[in-house]
Amino acid sequence: MTAWHETQRFQRKLRRFAAEADPAHHAAHSELFRRYAEYTLIPEEIFCDNLALMRQRLRDLDGTVVECGTWKGGMAAAMLQVGGPERSYHFYDSFAGLPQATPTDGEDAMSWQADTEHPWYYDNLRTDADSFRKLIASFPGDRVHIHEGWFSDTVPHYDGGPIAVLRLDGDWYDSTMVCLEHLYRHVQADGIIILDDYDAWDGCSRAVHDFLSRTGSTARIRRFGPTGVALIHKVDD
Numbered sequence: 001m002t003a004w005h006e007t008q009r010f011q012r013k014l015r016r017f018a019a020e021a022d023p024a025h026h027a028a029h030s031e032l033f034r035r036y037a038e039y040t041l042i043p044e045e046i047f048c049d050n051l052a053l054m055r056q057r058l059r060d061l062d063g064t065v066v067e068c069g070t071w072k073g074g075m076a077a078a079m080l081q082v083g084g085p086e087r088s089y090h091f092y093d094s095f096a097g098l099p100q101a102t103p104t105d106g107e108d109a110m111s112w113q114a115d116t117e118h119p120w121y122y123d124n125l126r127t128d129a130d131s132f133r134k135l136i137a138s139f140p141g142d143r144v145h146i147h148e149g150w151f152s153d154t155v156p157h158y159d160g161g162p163i164a165v166l167r168l169d170g171d172w173y174d175s176t177m178v179c180l181e182h183l184y185r186h187v188q189a190d191g192i193i194i195l196d197d198y199d200a201w202d203g204c205s206r207a208v209h210d211f212l213s214r215t216g217s218t219a220r221i222r223r224f225g226p227t228g229v230a231l232i233h234k235v236d237d
């Protein structure tokens, strides 16, 4: 393939993600944000871009939706609304907050976690699984699986079939890495991995780069929507 063909192929791939967000759904996504705002840490525009991206992928794919790092479940609840009752969902969280950040997670992560008076500290993101269960109680129980505990204990036992959307929101290096190591291979062709913390925390971007490099992957980090949601589209390998 010539460099020209390669460029065309690359631009086609980029266009796919740029063009397919349906503006008609924006109001519905904003409404979901308002409904779940107190249960999510994600700002409205990013929240809506996540939902637009998921809606676009889930139109074509009937695989499972997975979120690692739910906190109070605001994004998870909205994902259930967008993905509908016909598919399976797996949600993972310690509900005991974040593990200790390490130097690999970066100076910002360590100082954020040390500053317990920080307005966004939120008790180190400790929450409880029962209120999450209550939030999503109206969804068919047999399709929704909540895995409480550390990712290293729960994620390796994933048995939910091909994944259409894998949303990684665990902030730190080890948390991101364990999910990539055990779930990446379950993401179906044309499925996506959303990297919530790719821009926010050094540990997340390091884990993504280390994982792709270690596995010899040719995957690129793609961007979606006005807020530039970072993702991997599983056609790149």
Ligand SMILES: C[S@@+](CC[C@H](N)C(=O)[O-])C[C@H]1O[C@@H](n2cnc3c(N)ncnc32)[C@H](O)[C@@H]1O
Pocket (backbone or CB within 6 Å): 039, 040, 041, 042, 068, 069, 070, 071, 072, 073, 074, 075, 076, 092, 093, 094, 095, 096, 097, 098, 099, 125, 149, 150, 151, 152, 169, 170, 171, 172, 174, 175
């Ligand atoms: C930023 S919050 C998730 C935000 C959420 N998706 C939302 O809608 O706002 C990160 C979550 O990841 C969880 N988490 C991070 N590392 C973890 C690990 N190794 N095992 C289990 N849970 C983890 C934390 O408990 C926390 O609730």
